[in-house]
Amino acid sequence: MSETKKSWLYRHRYQLEDIKLMIRLLNESLTAKIGIFLITCFVLLAVFGPILAPYKPLVQDLTNRFMPPSSEHLFGTDQLGRDIFSRVLHGSRISLVMGIVVTSILFVIGTSLGLIAGYFGGKVDEVLMRLTDMFLAFPSLILAMAVAAALGPGLFNTMVTIAFVAWPRYARLARACCLQVKEETYIEAAKALGLSHGRIIFTQILPMIISPLIVQATINLGGVILQAAGLGFLGLGAQPPDPEWGLMISEGRRFISDQWWVSGFPGIMILLVVLSFNLIGDSLRDVMDVRMRR
Protein backbone atom coordinates (compact mmCIF):
# COMPACT_ATOMS: atom_id res chain seq x y z
CA MET A 1 0.00 0.00 0.00
CA SER A 2 2.69 2.44 1.04
CA GLU A 3 4.65 1.33 -2.00
CA THR A 4 1.91 2.30 -4.44
CA LYS A 5 1.27 5.51 -2.57
CA LYS A 6 4.89 6.46 -2.76
CA SER A 7 5.08 5.66 -6.41
CA TRP A 8 1.98 7.74 -7.07
CA LEU A 9 3.63 10.66 -5.32
CA TYR A 10 6.82 9.96 -7.21
CA ARG A 11 5.11 9.74 -10.57
CA HIS A 12 3.29 13.02 -10.04
CA ARG A 13 6.17 14.80 -8.38
CA TYR A 14 6.42 17.53 -10.98
CA GLN A 15 2.74 18.37 -10.90
CA LEU A 16 2.86 18.36 -7.11
CA GLU A 17 5.91 20.59 -7.10
CA ASP A 18 4.16 22.95 -9.44
CA ILE A 19 1.09 23.09 -7.23
CA LYS A 20 3.27 23.61 -4.18
CA LEU A 21 5.05 26.47 -5.87
CA MET A 22 1.76 28.04 -6.86
CA ILE A 23 0.44 27.77 -3.32
CA ARG A 24 3.64 29.28 -1.97
CA LEU A 25 3.47 32.19 -4.39
CA LEU A 26 -0.20 32.75 -3.67
CA ASN A 27 0.59 32.65 0.02
CA GLU A 28 3.11 35.42 -0.41
CA SER A 29 0.58 37.84 -1.82
CA LEU A 30 -1.85 39.60 0.49
CA THR A 31 -4.43 40.28 -2.21
CA ALA A 32 -4.56 36.60 -3.06
CA LYS A 33 -5.12 35.73 0.58
CA ILE A 34 -7.97 38.22 0.91
CA GLY A 35 -9.47 37.03 -2.36
CA ILE A 36 -9.25 33.38 -1.42
CA PHE A 37 -10.72 34.03 2.01
CA LEU A 38 -13.67 35.95 0.58
CA ILE A 39 -14.31 33.38 -2.15
CA THR A 40 -14.18 30.53 0.33
CA CYS A 41 -16.78 32.33 2.46
CA PHE A 42 -18.89 32.96 -0.62
CA VAL A 43 -18.79 29.34 -1.76
CA LEU A 44 -19.57 28.09 1.73
CA LEU A 45 -22.48 30.49 1.91
CA ALA A 46 -23.76 29.36 -1.43
CA VAL A 47 -23.53 25.69 -0.46
CA PHE A 48 -24.79 25.86 3.12
CA GLY A 49 -26.69 29.16 2.99
CA PRO A 50 -30.17 27.68 2.59
CA ILE A 51 -29.55 25.50 5.65
CA LEU A 52 -28.13 28.37 7.70
CA ALA A 53 -30.82 30.83 6.71
CA PRO A 54 -33.03 31.57 9.71
CA TYR A 55 -36.13 32.30 7.63
CA LYS A 56 -37.63 31.14 4.36
CA PRO A 57 -36.61 33.62 1.63
CA LEU A 58 -40.04 33.94 0.11
CA VAL A 59 -42.18 34.02 3.22
CA GLN A 60 -43.78 37.41 3.76
CA ASP A 61 -44.51 38.89 7.14
CA LEU A 62 -46.33 42.13 6.55
CA THR A 63 -46.41 43.06 10.22
CA ASN A 64 -42.62 43.24 10.22
CA ARG A 65 -41.99 45.41 7.16
CA PHE A 66 -38.82 47.49 6.98
CA MET A 67 -37.33 46.27 10.25
CA PRO A 68 -33.79 47.71 10.58
CA PRO A 69 -30.91 45.29 11.14
CA SER A 70 -31.21 43.71 14.57
CA SER A 71 -30.30 40.47 16.29
CA GLU A 72 -33.60 38.97 15.08
CA HIS A 73 -33.20 40.07 11.48
CA LEU A 74 -29.46 40.41 10.91
CA PHE A 75 -29.84 42.44 7.71
CA GLY A 76 -33.32 43.75 8.48
CA THR A 77 -36.46 43.07 6.46
CA ASP A 78 -37.77 44.42 3.18
CA GLN A 79 -41.03 45.98 2.05
CA LEU A 80 -42.86 42.67 2.34
CA GLY A 81 -41.32 41.75 5.67
CA ARG A 82 -39.01 39.12 4.21
CA ASP A 83 -35.73 38.52 6.03
CA ILE A 84 -32.99 40.06 3.92
CA PHE A 85 -30.22 37.93 5.44
CA SER A 86 -32.00 34.75 4.34
CA ARG A 87 -32.65 36.19 0.92
CA VAL A 88 -29.03 37.22 0.50
CA LEU A 89 -27.90 33.71 1.45
CA HIS A 90 -30.24 32.12 -1.08
CA GLY A 91 -29.16 34.67 -3.65
CA SER A 92 -25.52 33.69 -3.26
CA ARG A 93 -26.35 30.28 -4.65
CA ILE A 94 -28.07 31.79 -7.68
CA SER A 95 -25.11 34.06 -8.35
CA LEU A 96 -22.51 31.33 -7.93
CA VAL A 97 -24.31 28.87 -10.19
CA MET A 98 -24.88 31.59 -12.74
CA GLY A 99 -21.25 32.66 -12.65
CA ILE A 100 -19.85 29.16 -12.97
CA VAL A 101 -22.25 27.89 -15.62
CA VAL A 102 -21.95 30.94 -17.81
CA THR A 103 -18.19 31.15 -17.49
CA SER A 104 -17.84 27.46 -18.38
CA ILE A 105 -19.99 27.89 -21.47
CA LEU A 106 -18.03 30.98 -22.43
CA PHE A 107 -14.76 29.23 -21.86
CA VAL A 108 -15.62 26.24 -24.01
CA ILE A 109 -17.28 28.09 -26.88
CA GLY A 110 -15.02 31.14 -26.93
CA THR A 111 -11.81 29.16 -26.65
CA SER A 112 -12.79 26.62 -29.30
CA LEU A 113 -13.77 29.25 -31.82
CA GLY A 114 -10.69 31.32 -31.07
CA LEU A 115 -8.40 28.31 -31.49
CA ILE A 116 -10.05 27.34 -34.75
CA ALA A 117 -9.75 30.89 -36.08
CA GLY A 118 -6.13 31.19 -35.02
CA TYR A 119 -5.05 27.77 -36.21
CA PHE A 120 -6.67 27.68 -39.63
CA GLY A 121 -6.30 31.37 -40.39
CA GLY A 122 -7.44 32.64 -43.78
CA LYS A 123 -11.16 32.76 -44.47
CA VAL A 124 -12.22 30.94 -41.31
CA ASP A 125 -10.29 33.45 -39.24
CA GLU A 126 -11.64 36.35 -41.23
CA VAL A 127 -15.29 35.31 -40.79
CA LEU A 128 -15.01 34.49 -37.08
CA MET A 129 -13.07 37.62 -36.23
CA ARG A 130 -15.44 39.93 -38.11
CA LEU A 131 -18.21 38.25 -36.12
CA THR A 132 -16.44 39.01 -32.85
CA ASP A 133 -15.87 42.58 -34.07
CA MET A 134 -19.61 42.93 -34.51
CA PHE A 135 -20.19 41.80 -30.96
CA LEU A 136 -17.41 43.91 -29.52
CA ALA A 137 -18.63 47.01 -31.34
CA PHE A 138 -21.57 47.29 -28.93
CA PRO A 139 -21.24 47.98 -25.22
CA SER A 140 -21.87 44.56 -23.78
CA LEU A 141 -24.64 45.60 -21.40
CA ILE A 142 -26.59 47.30 -24.19
CA LEU A 143 -26.28 44.20 -26.35
CA ALA A 144 -27.21 42.00 -23.40
CA MET A 145 -30.30 44.11 -22.78
CA ALA A 146 -31.37 43.76 -26.38
CA VAL A 147 -30.88 39.99 -26.32
CA ALA A 148 -32.53 39.62 -22.93
CA ALA A 149 -35.49 41.68 -24.10
CA ALA A 150 -35.84 39.44 -27.14
CA LEU A 151 -35.54 36.20 -25.16
CA GLY A 152 -37.74 37.33 -22.29
CA PRO A 153 -36.78 37.51 -18.64
CA GLY A 154 -35.83 34.58 -16.42
CA LEU A 155 -32.73 33.06 -14.88
CA PHE A 156 -32.04 30.61 -17.71
CA ASN A 157 -32.42 33.27 -20.37
CA THR A 158 -30.07 35.52 -18.40
CA MET A 159 -27.38 32.87 -18.62
CA VAL A 160 -27.91 32.41 -22.35
CA THR A 161 -27.81 36.16 -22.85
CA ILE A 162 -24.57 36.72 -21.00
CA ALA A 163 -22.88 33.79 -22.68
CA PHE A 164 -24.05 35.03 -26.06
CA VAL A 165 -22.64 38.48 -25.46
CA ALA A 166 -19.34 37.65 -23.79
CA TRP A 167 -17.81 34.82 -25.86
CA PRO A 168 -15.95 37.07 -28.33
CA ARG A 169 -13.48 38.19 -25.68
CA TYR A 170 -12.45 34.61 -25.02
CA ALA A 171 -12.26 33.93 -28.72
CA ARG A 172 -9.99 36.93 -29.23
CA LEU A 173 -7.66 35.92 -26.43
CA ALA A 174 -7.50 32.28 -27.51
CA ARG A 175 -6.83 33.31 -31.10
CA ALA A 176 -4.03 35.67 -30.13
CA CYS A 177 -2.34 33.03 -27.99
CA CYS A 178 -2.85 30.39 -30.67
CA LEU A 179 -1.23 32.54 -33.35
CA GLN A 180 1.85 32.80 -31.20
CA VAL A 181 2.08 29.10 -30.40
CA LYS A 182 1.30 27.78 -33.86
CA GLU A 183 4.59 29.09 -35.25
CA GLU A 184 6.59 26.99 -32.80
CA THR A 185 8.71 24.15 -34.11
CA TYR A 186 6.82 21.50 -32.17
CA ILE A 187 3.61 22.38 -33.96
CA GLU A 188 5.34 21.97 -37.29
CA ALA A 189 6.82 18.74 -35.98
CA ALA A 190 3.37 17.54 -34.97
CA LYS A 191 2.15 18.28 -38.49
CA ALA A 192 5.11 16.43 -39.95
CA LEU A 193 4.17 13.42 -37.81
CA GLY A 194 0.72 13.46 -39.37
CA LEU A 195 -1.33 14.43 -36.31
CA SER A 196 -4.85 15.56 -37.16
CA HIS A 197 -5.89 19.20 -36.86
CA GLY A 198 -8.13 18.36 -33.91
CA ARG A 199 -5.30 16.72 -32.01
CA ILE A 200 -2.90 19.54 -32.75
CA ILE A 201 -5.39 22.16 -31.64
CA PHE A 202 -6.65 20.49 -28.50
CA THR A 203 -3.73 18.42 -27.24
CA GLN A 204 -0.75 20.43 -28.50
CA ILE A 205 -1.85 24.06 -28.56
CA LEU A 206 -4.53 24.23 -25.86
CA PRO A 207 -2.28 23.13 -22.96
CA MET A 208 0.21 25.83 -23.95
CA ILE A 209 -2.29 28.67 -23.77
CA ILE A 210 -4.49 27.51 -20.91
CA SER A 211 -3.08 29.80 -18.21
CA PRO A 212 -4.06 33.16 -19.67
CA LEU A 213 -7.48 31.71 -20.42
CA ILE A 214 -7.93 30.55 -16.83
CA VAL A 215 -6.92 33.98 -15.57
CA GLN A 216 -9.36 35.60 -17.95
CA ALA A 217 -12.12 33.24 -16.80
CA THR A 218 -11.46 33.94 -13.13
CA ILE A 219 -11.54 37.69 -13.57
CA ASN A 220 -14.56 37.35 -15.80
CA LEU A 221 -16.49 35.30 -13.23
CA GLY A 222 -16.98 38.46 -11.20
CA GLY A 223 -18.01 40.30 -14.34
CA VAL A 224 -20.61 37.68 -15.18
CA ILE A 225 -22.12 37.90 -11.70
CA LEU A 226 -22.17 41.67 -12.00
CA GLN A 227 -23.82 41.51 -15.39
CA ALA A 228 -26.44 39.04 -14.16
CA ALA A 229 -27.17 41.38 -11.28
CA GLY A 230 -27.33 44.28 -13.71
CA LEU A 231 -29.89 42.51 -15.87
CA GLY A 232 -31.82 41.59 -12.73
CA PHE A 233 -31.76 45.21 -11.64
CA LEU A 234 -33.13 46.32 -14.99
CA GLY A 235 -35.94 43.77 -14.75
CA LEU A 236 -34.56 41.75 -17.69
CA GLY A 237 -33.06 38.96 -15.62
CA ALA A 238 -34.41 37.18 -12.60
CA GLN A 239 -38.04 37.92 -11.81
CA PRO A 240 -39.68 38.53 -8.43
CA PRO A 241 -39.91 36.82 -6.06
CA ASP A 242 -36.49 35.21 -6.83
CA PRO A 243 -33.96 36.32 -4.23
CA GLU A 244 -31.48 37.49 -6.88
CA TRP A 245 -29.16 40.24 -5.70
CA GLY A 246 -29.61 42.65 -8.59
CA LEU A 247 -33.34 42.29 -8.38
CA MET A 248 -33.26 42.90 -4.63
CA ILE A 249 -31.34 46.14 -5.11
CA SER A 250 -33.85 47.20 -7.73
CA GLU A 251 -36.79 46.44 -5.43
CA GLY A 252 -35.23 48.40 -2.59
CA ARG A 253 -34.22 51.46 -4.55
CA ARG A 254 -37.52 53.26 -3.89
CA PHE A 255 -36.80 53.13 -0.17
CA ILE A 256 -33.08 53.77 -0.26
CA SER A 257 -33.18 57.12 1.54
CA ASP A 258 -35.05 55.75 4.55
CA GLN A 259 -34.44 51.99 4.53
CA TRP A 260 -30.93 51.70 3.14
CA TRP A 261 -30.52 48.06 4.21
CA VAL A 262 -33.02 46.74 1.65
CA SER A 263 -30.70 47.59 -1.24
CA GLY A 264 -27.55 48.02 0.79
CA PHE A 265 -26.81 44.46 1.83
CA PRO A 266 -27.27 42.78 -1.55
CA GLY A 267 -25.13 45.59 -2.97
CA ILE A 268 -22.34 44.96 -0.48
CA MET A 269 -22.46 41.24 -1.32
CA ILE A 270 -22.10 41.93 -5.03
CA LEU A 271 -19.22 44.27 -4.31
CA LEU A 272 -17.38 41.72 -2.16
CA VAL A 273 -17.87 38.81 -4.52
CA VAL A 274 -16.83 40.66 -7.66
CA LEU A 275 -13.89 42.19 -5.81
CA SER A 276 -12.71 38.82 -4.54
CA PHE A 277 -12.85 37.23 -7.99
CA ASN A 278 -10.85 40.13 -9.38
CA LEU A 279 -8.28 39.86 -6.61
CA ILE A 280 -7.87 36.14 -7.23
CA GLY A 281 -7.70 36.64 -10.97
CA ASP A 282 -4.97 39.24 -10.59
CA SER A 283 -2.91 37.06 -8.31
CA LEU A 284 -3.40 34.02 -10.52
CA ARG A 285 -2.10 36.01 -13.45
CA ASP A 286 1.03 36.80 -11.52
CA VAL A 287 1.49 33.25 -10.30
CA MET A 288 0.82 31.52 -13.61
CA ASP A 289 3.16 33.78 -15.51
CA VAL A 290 6.29 31.70 -15.79
CA ARG A 291 8.43 34.81 -16.06
CA MET A 292 7.42 35.81 -12.53
CA ARG A 293 8.90 32.64 -11.13
CA ARG A 294 12.43 32.20 -9.84
Next chain:
Amino acid sequence: MGKLLEVKGLKTNFYTYRGVVKALNGVSFTIHDKEVVGLVGETGSGKSVTAKSIMRLIDSPGKIMEGEVLFNGVDLLKMKEDEMRHMRGKEISMIFQDPVIALNPVLNVGIQVIETIETNLGYGRKEAKKESLDLLKKVGLPDVESLLKRYPHELSGGMAQRVFIAMSIAARPQLLIADEPTSSLDVTIQSQILVLLRHLMEIDSINSILFITHDLGVAAELCDKIAVMYGGKIMEFGTKEEIFEEPLHPYTRGLMRAVPKPGFYGELFTIPGEVPDLVTPPPGCVFHPRCPQRMDVCDTEEPKTTKVSESHFTSCHLMEDE
Protein backbone atom coordinates in the same frame (compact mmCIF):
# COMPACT_ATOMS: atom_id res chain seq x y z
CA MET B 1 16.12 -0.61 -57.09
CA GLY B 2 12.88 1.21 -57.64
CA LYS B 3 12.49 4.92 -57.56
CA LEU B 4 10.97 5.95 -54.24
CA LEU B 5 10.95 9.70 -54.58
CA GLU B 6 11.40 11.71 -57.70
CA VAL B 7 11.50 15.47 -57.41
CA LYS B 8 11.19 17.26 -60.73
CA GLY B 9 11.60 20.98 -61.33
CA LEU B 10 10.40 22.02 -57.89
CA LYS B 11 9.95 25.76 -57.50
CA THR B 12 8.94 27.41 -54.24
CA ASN B 13 8.55 31.13 -53.69
CA PHE B 14 8.13 33.22 -50.57
CA TYR B 15 6.19 36.43 -50.88
CA THR B 16 7.79 38.92 -48.51
CA TYR B 17 7.72 42.69 -48.21
CA ARG B 18 11.15 42.82 -49.81
CA GLY B 19 9.87 41.03 -52.86
CA VAL B 20 9.49 37.47 -54.07
CA VAL B 21 12.16 35.18 -52.68
CA LYS B 22 12.73 32.42 -55.19
CA ALA B 23 13.90 29.89 -52.62
CA LEU B 24 13.73 26.88 -54.91
CA ASN B 25 14.46 27.35 -58.55
CA GLY B 26 13.84 24.04 -60.24
CA VAL B 27 15.13 21.36 -57.90
CA SER B 28 15.30 17.85 -59.30
CA PHE B 29 16.70 14.67 -57.81
CA THR B 30 15.77 11.07 -57.23
CA ILE B 31 15.87 8.81 -54.21
CA HIS B 32 15.84 5.07 -54.77
CA ASP B 33 14.88 2.32 -52.35
CA LYS B 34 17.34 1.67 -49.55
CA GLU B 35 19.30 4.81 -50.23
CA VAL B 36 20.54 7.64 -48.09
CA VAL B 37 20.68 10.81 -50.13
CA GLY B 38 22.48 13.75 -48.62
CA LEU B 39 21.42 17.29 -49.41
CA VAL B 40 24.34 19.58 -48.67
CA GLY B 41 24.73 23.29 -49.09
CA GLU B 42 25.29 26.58 -47.34
CA THR B 43 22.79 28.31 -45.12
CA GLY B 44 20.09 29.80 -47.30
CA SER B 45 20.69 27.48 -50.22
CA GLY B 46 17.17 26.02 -49.89
CA LYS B 47 17.80 22.69 -48.16
CA SER B 48 15.10 23.02 -45.55
CA VAL B 49 12.68 24.54 -48.03
CA THR B 50 13.18 21.48 -50.22
CA ALA B 51 12.32 19.23 -47.27
CA LYS B 52 9.26 21.23 -46.33
CA SER B 53 8.12 21.40 -49.93
CA ILE B 54 8.27 17.61 -50.18
CA MET B 55 6.26 17.34 -46.96
CA ARG B 56 4.00 20.15 -48.16
CA LEU B 57 4.58 22.03 -44.94
CA ILE B 58 5.20 25.36 -46.65
CA ASP B 59 3.01 27.90 -44.92
CA SER B 60 1.93 31.26 -46.19
CA PRO B 61 3.66 33.50 -47.31
CA GLY B 62 5.44 30.59 -49.01
CA LYS B 63 3.97 28.80 -51.99
CA ILE B 64 5.01 25.85 -54.09
CA MET B 65 4.82 27.24 -57.61
CA GLU B 66 5.44 24.29 -59.87
CA GLY B 67 7.12 20.94 -60.22
CA GLU B 68 6.34 17.39 -59.30
CA VAL B 69 7.11 15.35 -56.23
CA LEU B 70 6.49 11.77 -57.27
CA PHE B 71 6.35 9.42 -54.33
CA ASN B 72 6.04 5.84 -55.57
CA GLY B 73 4.81 7.40 -58.80
CA VAL B 74 2.08 9.52 -57.19
CA ASP B 75 2.41 13.29 -57.26
CA LEU B 76 2.23 14.55 -53.69
CA LEU B 77 1.65 18.11 -54.84
CA LYS B 78 -1.63 17.10 -56.49
CA MET B 79 -2.97 15.32 -53.42
CA LYS B 80 -5.79 16.72 -51.34
CA GLU B 81 -4.62 18.17 -48.05
CA ASP B 82 -6.42 15.40 -46.19
CA GLU B 83 -4.70 12.63 -48.16
CA MET B 84 -1.39 14.38 -47.69
CA ARG B 85 -1.90 14.42 -43.94
CA HIS B 86 -2.21 10.66 -44.00
CA MET B 87 1.08 10.43 -45.88
CA ARG B 88 2.89 12.45 -43.25
CA GLY B 89 4.14 10.38 -40.39
CA LYS B 90 3.01 7.15 -42.08
CA GLU B 91 4.83 7.18 -45.43
CA ILE B 92 7.07 10.22 -45.16
CA SER B 93 8.35 11.37 -41.82
CA MET B 94 10.63 14.11 -40.73
CA ILE B 95 13.07 14.83 -37.93
CA PHE B 96 14.30 18.26 -36.98
CA GLN B 97 17.44 20.17 -36.19
CA ASP B 98 16.70 20.99 -32.55
CA PRO B 99 14.88 18.03 -31.03
CA VAL B 100 14.20 19.76 -27.74
CA ILE B 101 12.03 22.42 -29.35
CA ALA B 102 10.45 19.88 -31.69
CA LEU B 103 8.81 18.27 -28.67
CA ASN B 104 5.94 20.03 -26.95
CA PRO B 105 7.35 21.48 -23.72
CA VAL B 106 4.19 21.04 -21.66
CA LEU B 107 3.46 17.42 -22.55
CA ASN B 108 5.46 14.52 -21.23
CA VAL B 109 7.24 12.12 -23.54
CA GLY B 110 4.62 9.40 -23.05
CA ILE B 111 1.70 11.52 -24.20
CA GLN B 112 3.54 12.65 -27.30
CA VAL B 113 4.80 9.22 -28.34
CA ILE B 114 1.49 7.53 -27.60
CA GLU B 115 -0.44 10.16 -29.50
CA THR B 116 1.72 9.68 -32.55
CA ILE B 117 1.27 5.91 -32.40
CA GLU B 118 -2.49 6.25 -32.01
CA THR B 119 -2.61 8.51 -35.03
CA ASN B 120 -0.31 6.62 -37.33
CA LEU B 121 -0.98 3.00 -36.39
CA GLY B 122 -4.60 3.34 -35.30
CA TYR B 123 -3.92 1.63 -31.98
CA GLY B 124 -5.95 2.08 -28.82
CA ARG B 125 -4.42 3.70 -25.76
CA LYS B 126 -3.25 0.46 -24.13
CA GLU B 127 -1.66 -1.05 -27.21
CA ALA B 128 -0.12 2.29 -28.06
CA LYS B 129 1.51 2.47 -24.66
CA LYS B 130 3.00 -0.99 -25.07
CA GLU B 131 4.20 -0.14 -28.55
CA SER B 132 5.72 3.09 -27.30
CA LEU B 133 7.94 1.16 -24.88
CA ASP B 134 9.13 -1.09 -27.72
CA LEU B 135 9.79 1.87 -29.95
CA LEU B 136 11.79 3.76 -27.37
CA LYS B 137 13.88 0.65 -26.73
CA LYS B 138 14.40 0.26 -30.45
CA VAL B 139 16.03 3.69 -30.71
CA GLY B 140 18.39 2.76 -27.91
CA LEU B 141 16.90 4.62 -24.97
CA PRO B 142 17.43 3.19 -21.50
CA ASP B 143 14.88 3.02 -18.69
CA VAL B 144 11.95 3.60 -21.03
CA GLU B 145 9.24 3.11 -18.41
CA SER B 146 10.23 6.19 -16.42
CA LEU B 147 11.10 8.09 -19.58
CA LEU B 148 7.43 8.22 -20.50
CA LYS B 149 6.77 10.46 -17.50
CA ARG B 150 9.50 12.93 -18.26
CA TYR B 151 9.28 16.29 -19.94
CA PRO B 152 11.38 17.45 -22.91
CA HIS B 153 13.40 19.94 -20.88
CA GLU B 154 14.65 17.10 -18.70
CA LEU B 155 16.15 15.28 -21.67
CA SER B 156 19.57 15.84 -23.20
CA GLY B 157 19.67 16.77 -26.86
CA GLY B 158 20.65 13.24 -27.86
CA MET B 159 17.86 11.64 -25.85
CA ALA B 160 15.32 14.08 -27.21
CA GLN B 161 16.46 13.36 -30.74
CA ARG B 162 16.07 9.63 -30.11
CA VAL B 163 12.59 10.19 -28.73
CA PHE B 164 11.69 12.21 -31.80
CA ILE B 165 13.17 9.58 -34.10
CA ALA B 166 11.07 6.97 -32.29
CA MET B 167 7.95 9.00 -32.99
CA SER B 168 8.80 9.57 -36.61
CA ILE B 169 9.52 5.90 -37.37
CA ALA B 170 6.47 4.54 -35.50
CA ALA B 171 4.68 3.64 -38.71
CA ARG B 172 7.79 2.41 -40.54
CA PRO B 173 7.81 5.23 -43.06
CA GLN B 174 9.18 4.73 -46.56
CA LEU B 175 11.10 7.96 -46.42
CA LEU B 176 12.60 9.81 -43.50
CA ILE B 177 13.56 13.40 -44.11
CA ALA B 178 16.23 14.38 -41.62
CA ASP B 179 16.65 18.15 -41.50
CA GLU B 180 20.09 18.68 -39.95
CA PRO B 181 19.28 16.19 -37.19
CA THR B 182 22.76 16.30 -35.72
CA SER B 183 23.67 19.96 -36.06
CA SER B 184 22.65 20.87 -32.52
CA LEU B 185 24.34 17.84 -30.94
CA ASP B 186 27.91 17.38 -29.90
CA VAL B 187 30.21 15.19 -31.95
CA THR B 188 29.98 11.92 -30.00
CA ILE B 189 26.19 12.08 -29.88
CA GLN B 190 26.21 13.04 -33.53
CA SER B 191 27.91 9.83 -34.56
CA GLN B 192 25.61 7.79 -32.30
CA ILE B 193 22.60 9.25 -34.07
CA LEU B 194 24.13 8.47 -37.47
CA VAL B 195 24.76 4.89 -36.38
CA LEU B 196 21.18 4.69 -35.13
CA LEU B 197 19.79 5.88 -38.47
CA ARG B 198 21.87 3.29 -40.34
CA HIS B 199 20.70 0.62 -37.91
CA LEU B 200 17.06 1.59 -38.37
CA MET B 201 17.49 1.20 -42.12
CA GLU B 202 19.01 -2.22 -41.67
CA ILE B 203 16.12 -3.43 -39.53
CA ASP B 204 13.66 -2.00 -42.08
CA SER B 205 12.14 0.60 -39.82
CA ILE B 206 12.80 3.09 -42.54
CA ASN B 207 13.37 2.50 -46.21
CA SER B 208 15.28 5.56 -47.41
CA ILE B 209 16.58 8.76 -45.91
CA LEU B 210 16.90 12.26 -47.28
CA PHE B 211 19.61 13.67 -45.07
CA ILE B 212 20.03 17.42 -44.99
CA THR B 213 23.27 18.79 -43.64
CA HIS B 214 25.84 21.51 -44.11
CA ASP B 215 28.53 19.23 -42.72
CA LEU B 216 30.35 17.37 -45.48
CA GLY B 217 31.96 15.04 -42.94
CA VAL B 218 28.58 13.88 -41.71
CA ALA B 219 27.37 13.50 -45.28
CA ALA B 220 30.41 11.39 -46.14
CA GLU B 221 29.81 9.13 -43.17
CA LEU B 222 26.16 8.34 -43.78
CA CYS B 223 25.13 9.04 -47.34
CA ASP B 224 25.17 6.88 -50.46
CA LYS B 225 24.47 9.78 -52.78
CA ILE B 226 24.92 13.48 -52.38
CA ALA B 227 23.14 16.44 -53.89
CA VAL B 228 24.99 19.73 -53.64
CA MET B 229 22.65 22.65 -53.43
CA TYR B 230 23.31 26.31 -54.10
CA GLY B 231 20.95 29.24 -54.54
CA GLY B 232 17.83 27.09 -54.74
CA LYS B 233 19.25 24.70 -57.30
CA ILE B 234 21.01 21.35 -57.34
CA MET B 235 24.51 22.05 -58.63
CA GLU B 236 25.76 18.51 -58.68
CA PHE B 237 24.32 15.12 -57.86
CA GLY B 238 26.16 11.85 -57.68
CA THR B 239 27.31 8.97 -55.55
CA LYS B 240 29.40 9.77 -52.52
CA GLU B 241 32.57 8.61 -54.32
CA GLU B 242 31.84 10.69 -57.39
CA ILE B 243 31.19 13.83 -55.40
CA PHE B 244 34.16 13.49 -53.09
CA GLU B 245 36.71 12.03 -55.47
CA GLU B 246 35.88 13.63 -58.78
CA PRO B 247 33.79 16.72 -58.20
CA LEU B 248 32.98 18.40 -61.50
CA HIS B 249 31.16 21.57 -60.55
CA PRO B 250 33.39 24.49 -59.53
CA TYR B 251 31.20 25.02 -56.47
CA THR B 252 31.59 21.43 -55.29
CA ARG B 253 35.31 21.65 -55.87
CA GLY B 254 35.43 24.82 -53.81
CA LEU B 255 33.54 23.11 -51.02
CA MET B 256 35.94 20.18 -51.02
CA ARG B 257 38.93 22.47 -50.84
CA ALA B 258 37.33 24.32 -47.92
CA VAL B 259 37.24 21.18 -45.76
CA PRO B 260 40.19 21.03 -43.35
CA LYS B 261 42.24 17.86 -43.73
CA PRO B 262 44.52 16.17 -41.20
CA GLY B 263 48.11 17.26 -41.58
CA PHE B 264 47.21 20.44 -43.37
CA TYR B 265 48.58 23.67 -41.94
CA GLY B 266 48.11 27.13 -43.31
CA GLU B 267 45.16 29.16 -44.39
CA LEU B 268 42.05 27.24 -45.34
CA PHE B 269 40.54 27.86 -48.75
CA THR B 270 37.33 29.91 -48.87
CA ILE B 271 34.97 30.53 -51.74
CA PRO B 272 34.98 34.30 -52.25
CA GLY B 273 31.74 36.26 -52.16
CA GLU B 274 28.55 35.32 -50.43
CA VAL B 275 25.29 33.50 -50.98
CA PRO B 276 23.16 35.34 -53.57
CA ASP B 277 20.08 37.29 -52.54
CA LEU B 278 17.28 35.16 -53.91
CA VAL B 279 14.94 38.13 -54.34
CA THR B 280 17.15 39.17 -57.24
CA PRO B 281 19.16 36.05 -58.17
CA PRO B 282 22.00 36.64 -60.60
CA PRO B 283 21.05 36.00 -64.23
CA GLY B 284 22.38 32.92 -65.95
CA CYS B 285 24.09 30.52 -63.59
CA VAL B 286 23.40 31.48 -59.95
CA PHE B 287 26.99 30.67 -59.03
CA HIS B 288 28.72 32.75 -61.70
CA PRO B 289 29.57 35.81 -59.54
CA ARG B 290 31.68 33.59 -57.29
CA CYS B 291 32.89 31.09 -59.85
CA PRO B 292 36.65 30.87 -60.48
CA GLN B 293 36.05 29.36 -63.94
CA ARG B 294 33.40 31.79 -65.10
CA MET B 295 32.86 32.13 -68.86
CA ASP B 296 30.87 34.75 -70.75
CA VAL B 297 28.00 32.37 -71.34
CA CYS B 298 27.53 31.95 -67.58
CA ASP B 299 26.31 35.54 -67.18
CA THR B 300 23.37 35.13 -69.45
CA GLU B 301 22.44 31.51 -69.91
CA GLU B 302 21.26 29.10 -67.31
CA PRO B 303 23.25 25.87 -67.55
CA LYS B 304 21.36 22.66 -68.34
CA THR B 305 21.73 19.55 -66.28
CA THR B 306 24.35 17.34 -67.88
CA LYS B 307 24.51 13.62 -67.33
CA VAL B 308 28.12 12.65 -66.77
CA SER B 309 27.57 9.03 -65.86
CA GLU B 310 24.63 6.82 -64.90
CA SER B 311 24.43 8.39 -61.46
CA HIS B 312 26.37 11.63 -61.85
CA PHE B 313 24.69 14.88 -62.92
CA THR B 314 25.88 18.44 -62.89
CA SER B 315 24.59 21.84 -63.96
CA CYS B 316 27.54 23.72 -65.37
CA HIS B 317 28.45 25.19 -68.75
CA LEU B 318 31.93 23.70 -68.42
CA MET B 319 30.47 20.22 -68.60
CA GLU B 320 28.03 21.04 -71.37
CA ASP B 321 30.92 21.84 -73.67
CA GLU B 322 32.61 18.50 -73.28
